[in-house]
Amino acid sequence: MAGRSRQRGRSVASKLASILAEFDADRMQLRASDVCRRTGLPFSTVHRLLAELVDHALLEHLPDGTYSTGIKLWQIAAPQPEVSRLRHAALPYMAELHVALRACVRLNVLVGTEGLCVEELCGVHDARTRHRFGIRFALHTTAGGHVLLAFAGPEARRLESSAWHRQLDRIQRTGMAITRNATHISVSVPVFAVAGPPASLEVLATLPADPGRLIAPVRSVGEQMSNQPAAVRP
Template sequence: MSRRGHPTGPTGPVVSRALTLLDTFSTTRRALTLSQLAAAAGVPLSTAHRLVAELVAWGALERAEDGSYHIGLRLWELGALAPRGPGLRERALPFLEDLSQISRENVQLAVREGTEVVFVERIAGSGAVPVLTRVGGRFALTATGVGLVLLAHAPADVQDDVLGGPIASFTEKTVTDPARLRGMLADVRTNGFSISDRQVTLDSLSVGAPVHDQRGQVVAAVSLVVRYGSVSPHAVVPLVRTSARAISRALAEPY
């Protein structure tokens, strides 16, 4: 099984090729021609034509007037059923909005998928510092406030995998030393919050806190991203932790 869970076995080749075609799309490649899809997926044009036709018929892809293809609404409809995506977002949104209104800063909600962060929601504050994240986007676990929280509470094998491989660097302040990162993760578990100081951009820092489910497992993280120098990170820790606890209580209630 591949990193994104593409299946193997009797139906593996067909399903894998279809998923590979879908995986070709990104924020910078929102519309692709049939030839581009075939080349990116590494399949013959005839195969891509057949698979794309099936995906269009099902609703996973849509064809534009200029002949290019883009992701279809059917995938969005299915994605809305994911409990760790929109379901989590629906429970958390009132508290994220409260945090945004109080702070007027960037508020983020994220989950871990494998060795990456996936952002479920982001609310941009008025006049807040620009951020590199987007809803549905992925990012390194080691650099962001939410990522440090999720990595700190990830299984040991995930931590070993992340810290044992190449660690992405975004600024001169990005921590890439595995030993130092392990110390930071231990502090997150002890203190109940994380601080990412100028690790993603030099003009911002973020404070993150864990969100627990009814079993006490960390299933998400919430963070506040502020402009560096505008406020002490420890001054916003209580706000972030309060929001995280409120979301945790909401997740424990019957759906």
């Protein structure tokens, strides 16, 4: 009973936000029943709000009965000033790396306690992981995340173990993080082109790639990107 009361007390804006938040690069299409289950909202409310979001082109209702994000939602989000400016400044350098190294190149930013990939250049045969364009990822899982965490404020690092602090301090000193697993190696450097925590530039190459071949180009491009005034907030 109390749960239903709390749902009734929520604003329409809160309900709309909770519905839209369920759509991401991992869940591009959802049924109304999926939205109900994930948000806890009543079906009648979900059905009504989904219809309104479709009417405003924020969502699309597909022939198979599922819903996906609409073009207007992309139109609203795409010009986000900080990310748009950073992507615009970074893309020529990312393209240069992608062609030279024949590897996947990603640009990541810190969002709360997670990383977010805001741009990606990958070929058909490049290494693929869950960390990709439009996906939030745990900072511990990739070199790009390690860089974001190393240069984040003390609040983001306060719960880390002493071993992690030593590793993050080493990344700060060297300006580079390298991780590898059974299939690929990831090399990342910070991009000091925005106020606050830096972005991370990351190259992901399929093993048996030679890390020595990746380090110098990634470091050089990261430094060039950091010196671009177009990427700095006004």
